[in-house]
Amino acid sequence: MTLRYGVVGCGRVFQRYHLPVVTDHEDYTLVAACDTDADSARAVLGAAADGVLVTTSLEEFLTVGRPDVVAVCTPNDAHTEPVLAALAAGAHVLCEKPLAADVSEARHLARTAGADRLAVNLPYRFHELLPAFREALPEGPCEITLTFTTAGQRLWRPVTNWYGDAARAGGGALVDLGAHALDLLITVFGRPRPVSCRVDAAGVEERVVADLEFPAGHATLRIDRRSRIMGLTLEAAADGESVVLDLRRGEVRSAAGTVTAEDRRPELAAIRGFLDTVAGRARSRTVAPAQALEVQELVAALYAAAECDQELTL
Numbered sequence: 001m002t003l004r005y006g007v008v009g010c011g012r013v014f015q016r017y018h019l020p021v022v023t024d025h026e027d028y029t030l031v032a033a034c035d036t037d038a039d040s041a042r043a044v045l046g047a048a049a050d051g052v053l054v055t056t057s058l059e060e061f062l063t064v065g066r067p068d069v070v071a072v073c074t075p076n077d078a079h080t081e082p083v084l085a086a087l088a089a090g091a092h093v094l095c096e097k098p099l100a101a102d103v104s105e106a107r108h109l110a111r112t113a114g115a116d117r118l119a120v121n122l123p124y125r126f127h128e129l130l131p132a133f134r135e136a137l138p139e140g141p142c143e144i145t146l147t148f149t150t151a152g153q154r155l156w157r158p159v160t161n162w163y164g165d166a167a168r169a170g171g172g173a174l175v176d177l178g179a180h181a182l183d184l185l186i187t188v189f190g191r192p193r194p195v196s197c198r199v200d201a202a203g204v205e206e207r208v209v210a211d212l213e214f215p216a217g218h219a220t221l222r223i224d225r226r227s228r229i230m231g232l233t234l235e236a237a238a239d240g241e242s243v244v245l246d247l248r249r250g251e252v253r254s255a256a257g258t259v260t261a262e263d264r265r266p267e268l269a270a271i272r273g274f275l276d277t278v279a280g281r282a283r284s285r286t287v288a289p290a291q292a293l294e295v296q297e298l299v300a301a302l303y304a305a306a307e308c309d310q311e312l313t314l
Contacts, residue, residue, distance in 0.1 A: 006032035006067030008082040009074035010041035027279035032065025075162040077101035087114035101170030103300045110289035120292035123270035125187040133245040136254040138238035144219035149227035172205035189214040197302040200312040
């Protein structure tokens with residue numbers, strides 16, 4: 001049986017990540033889209049808009065479109081209403097990270113009725129190279145460094161008008177890229193203790209340097225959304241031995257050699273896993289809201305401890 005798929009929020013994230021996956025999935029038919037700008041939504045959908053209900057009404061989207069599965073790709077401060085409404089309608093829901101712009105709303109979503117049908121788009125915990133990285137880790141305590149750099153300031157802000165609004169986004173680079181980075185660190189090394197955090201601006205920061213203590217050792221998290229370089233690397237070093245997970249290149253590099261990934265788009269793993277899980281093609285390939293909440297509460301703790309340093313560099 002083909003599952004009915006709908007989306008709330010037809011912006012750049014949906015266009016770049018969700019739309020290519022769902023339109024290529026044989027178990028799903030795109031039936032409905034809800035957005036504050038119907039004309040813009042149709043433009044984003046392109047040829048996929050044929051036969052699709054496009055509406056500005058969430059009620060019409062749910063009652064007329066009747067989606068079995070809903071992707072919520074609205075701005076961070078607009079996740080709560082469509083998530084709750086879709087769950088109440090009996091749909092399975094994939095919400096973009098973070099769960100909400102405000103951590104108290106995120107707690108509400110994680111604990112709401114039907115949350116067993118809710119998942120969050122945090123893909124890197126599913127990266128195919130994580131087993132190889134873990135196997136190559138040095139024995140004993142490590143010095144851990146995760147560096148995440150993008151040209152987000154240049155590429156995303158012009159097409160995402162809420163990007164620089166602290167109330168709508170819930171913060172800056174830490175809640176945006178840091179959610180992915182912290183989820184990856186937790187997946188590999190377990191729950192950390194936040195130690196310190198520095199940001200380059202209050203409200204919507206573009207650069208972050210944070211220190212955390214994991215059972216495996218000290219970790220430094222470095223994030224830069226103003227960079228000209230796209231990169232995501234996780235390195236663990238001890239006694240002159242180092243292992244690097246380079247997600248941009250799709251490699252694990254260690255003294256034993258280099259292991260290369262087959263999947264060249266690991267950022268789609270959580271979307272694929274969610275759709276496959278709901279369709280019965282896979283199991284345990286989703287990020288539960290409780291797991292996403294753990295990441296967001298860590299983000300909130302780092303923000304609470306953050307010191308502003310306008311000259312901050314990586």
